[in-house]
Amino acid sequence: MKIIPTTIQDSIPDNIKNLQLEEIYEPQPVAFTFETIGWKLLGAVILLGLIIASYVFIRNYIKNAYRREAIKKLTNNTTVSEVLVVLKMVALQSFGREEVGRLYGKPWLEFLDKTGKDVRFIPLETEIQNSIYKNIDVDAQVKQEILINSKKWIKSHA
Secondary structure (H helix, E strand, O other): OOOOOOOOOOOHHHHHHHHOOOOOOOOOOOOOOOOOHHHHHHHHHHHHHHHHHHHHHHHHHHHOHHHHHHHHHOOOOOOHHHHHHHHHHHHHHHHOHHHHOOOOHHHHHHHHHHHOOOOOOHHHHHHHHHHHHOOOOOOHHHHHHHHHHHHHHHHHOO
């Protein structure tokens, strides 16, 4: 007995004429508008966030104006005593006269080390003392280190 393969045909093409299909009714497309209350609330929240962020930025910019002015005063031609005067003025403005006004010498340098981030004035104590009290000029490298520490302190003090 021999098996003859037959092809299988789909019955849909034959029945399509008998189904009497009608046109498909699709819903109207949903219009994308910003008329709902959620969009208005989102817009108000974003606007309020921008206003608050602007206020905080401007307030901090104004509050830190003394830092920018102090850094401008520190140049390579500035003497060590002038640098310390600028540091004292910044400290007085930030911490008040009661806490800073009476400090000098080693306690003053310890205060600077304690209140600044990554500043080291104590290792430079003898050079600073000699420059102020004995009127001895410091090396250019030491002076540069004092300037770098001073700028760091002005930018990072608490």
